[in-house]
Amino acid sequence: MKKSIKALSLACLCLAGTSCGMKNNADVDTCLRYQYPNILNISVTPEHNMRRVGCFTDAGSWMGFTIPEKDKWINGFCGPFSIDNRVWFAKSAVSVNIDGTEMTPDSISYFPGEIYMTANSENGSIEQRMVFVSANTALLNIKNNTGNKFSITGKGWNKDVTLKNSNNIITANHTNGETVQITLPQDFEVIDNDSNYTATSNSSNTYVAISFYASENELMSGEQKAIALLNNPEHAIKKNNDRWEGYLKKIIRNDMKHEYNRIAAKSVVTLISNWRTHREGLLHDGVIPSHAVNYFIGFWAWDSWRFSAALARFEPELAKNNIRAMFDYQLPDGMIIDCIYTDPKENNARDSKPPLVCWAVDEILEFNNDTAFVKEMYPQLLSYYKWWFNKRDHNKNGMCEFGCTDGTLEAAGWESGMDNAIRFDNCKMLKNADDAWSFDQESVDLNAYLAYECKLLKKFANITGYEFDGPDYSNQVADYFFNEDMGFFCDRKLPDGKFVQEAACEGYTPFWTEIASKEQMEKALVLLTDTAKFSTYIPFPTAAADNPKCSPNGYWRGPIWLDQTYQAIKGLRNYGYSELADKYTMQVFDRCEGLTGTSPIHENYGTHTGKCLQAPHFSWSASHLLMLYEDFGK
Incomplete structure (x- = not known):
């Protein structure tokens, strides 16, 4: 059953641990970003040659993401997409699976500064939300409500991308010189080959950093920041929320x-x-x-x-x-x-x-x-x-x-x-x-x-x-x-x-x-x-x-x-x-x-x-x- 807007907003807020201090539905109205669900329709499941697209991007980033179309569902946000070079690195660099069980889309929304989705299986639901914590990095939060082990993997990688894994950091290099890195917590077990990766976890609530770099220098300075981010994601989420709350309060x-x-x-x-x-x-x-x-x-x-x-x-x-x-x-x-x-x-x-x-x-x-x-x-x-x-x-x-x-x-x-x-x-x-x-x-x-x-x-x-x-x-x-x-x-x-x-x-x-x-x-x-x-x-x-x-x-x-x-x-x-x-x-x-x-x-x-x-x-x-x-x- 599709969740009400209030329930959806509350779920997102509780997941975020934001500074709005949400405790019950009546408090939702005090946090401005969640009063504007579905602010824009960015539901697009991309083809690699799709160059004209509106997407979720923030904080000055040169990468963006879309929400998959419900009739072309991928259980993960689509992208990343290179805004300058108009290149999709993947249909979805991080998609979530439960032991091969089919996931059925439930609620999706684009709030100011945040995208959200939830999908159901016979065992329960998976909730995902994403915010940008910097121009380089988007933070993905995955909440596993099934009680089962889950895995993440890439879907539809661009043919010009090569992958490698080192210490739970998946690096996707494009021939144009741009790089995407997926930084995983250390409790993930990662299996990889030249064309994809699969990472498995028992966690009920986990974070993944997706970073985008235009040069080798950016990548070198960004790797450690992404690792540090996973050690304290709540701080970065609070900063994002405070920024967007500040924007909207002024307007x-x-x-x-x-x-x-x-x-x-x-x-x-x-x-x-x-x-x-x-x-x-x-x-x-x-x-x-x-x-x-x-x-x-x-x-x-x-x-x-x-x-x-x-x-x-x-x-x-x-x-x-x-x-x-x-x-x-x-x-x-x-x-x-x-x-x-x-x-x-x-x-x-x-x-x-x-x-x-x-x-x-x-x-x-x-x-x-x-x-x-x-x-x-x-x-x-x-x-x-x-x-x-x-x-x-x-x-x-x-x-x-x-x-x-x-x-x-x-x-x-x-x-x-x-x-x-x-x-x-x-x-x-x-x-x-x-x-x-x-x-x-x-x-x-x-x-x-x-x-x-x-x-x-x-x-x-x-x-x-x-x-x-x-x-x-x-x-x-x-x-x-x-x-x-x-x-x-x-x-x-x-x-x-x-x-x-x-x-x-x-x-x-x-x-x-x-x-x-x-x-x-x-x-x-x-x-x-x-x-x-x-x-x-x-x-x-x-x-x-x-x-x-x-x-x-x-x-x-x-x-x-x-x-x-x-x-x-x-x-x-x-x-x-x-x-x-x-x-x-x-x-x-x-x-x-x-x-x-x-x-x-x-x-x-x-x-x-x-x-x-x-x-x-x-x-x-x-x-x-x-x-x-x-x-x-x-």
Whole structure:
């Protein structure tokens, strides 16, 4: 019989020996992580060629696990999976058996920071739970309720993996240089050969460490840590629980309904599951856009600024390192490059990304009073700000353009962050210098961001004692880009200054940065609340819905990107339209597919349907859902 959620949660807690001090069912509600069972559906029994998958990962690890599908059951968590190289080491490196008896799945769950399963046989049940205790190591707890001897073994090892056993440490070496080690207690009797191992124990409650190493140096330093971990697993489990309890306590609001709290918890899980520790060319820890797809396994500039702004609320050290990671590659002229990877040869320095980093630093300052970090970053922040005016202001009028270093429209589109936006359909490139090109178009969002960065840099200068000596055109931006005939903000063409009359999400930005006048907001409300344009089923699409060029699946040409929806809603709130902002926030929470259920948070959503689009487990969307949640009702 399937256990109730309360009973399942209590079983997990008793197994963990956590700091929640659970003694009876009534106490379960005091431990936040267990109030959100099945936070995400990660049930996948993998095939070795399966490269796109969302998984359980934590603490910056480069490995992940899934829960097996019930109709393709393996009595063990699936994996590990190499997130960087997209390789499954095994279908299950540690699966549990009772004398060959078939195990039938019972309860499974993904709680924030923990996965759990139980399976039954004619002799009783086996419970398994897993948490990450470090970036290298996951700790598996096996509780044997059968009274019989049990064994563990690997299932479906990758053909490129070789195994060896030494003193109850199973080492699985992959030809790509990565290594998995399974560290077993000394009371296990291990039989092994070149292709697998079997380890047997009489214990009713035991722990196994599963560790992942990218290099020989990591492996050498990690072996003894894994052995020590098995000597005191309760301490590591308590640290994990305290960390996750701390995350959720900082985020969850008592005045919100459970479904919305669940969205907030899922957003935290999404951001932390995309945390990757420093490795090779990534010199600091940071957050990737999505661990579920291979093309997002790196750090991007404006993605990082958004992630850090959200992380400031509950994981400030990661927020700071996420920013440092991008500035590790700042060029001598001040440019922050587009994206960086473990292999620096893959880095993209053809373009930058929209300047939002001072906003992220300010969020870290406001939530943590971290003036030391502001002082650390200030010279680099100012250098990056000046770079825009030095390299992206073609006619030196103080209004900048998106561009690139190589003169291509492709890279200039990337620099805007809105790769294929309708507003860029007729753009051409203008040369500013040998290493600097601009669109023939001044962009309202870019200059609104720069005005906000300018304001914050002045604030930081007062805090740090540094001098702000950059250009300041902040008070000119709003009037320059406001199209009175349309009643909305638009880009302007060079050299004649004509408006690009394509009402789209870039027009939300001056309201978010609060440089627009009240009169401009009142005029823009006509478009913002028009159900044929921006007040759609999911509000505030990337292009006005009635634009003939708008496409429901057009990436930046129509779908919902939640950062832009957030900026529009926050803009309404900034100008006193809080009830309207709350109404639109509820439309996001209630209508985006799967947000309150078990589906992962996606890269974007269908404007008229709420359907999930593009990459799942997406940090960018999670960041802005947290901010919408935080603002709701205020």
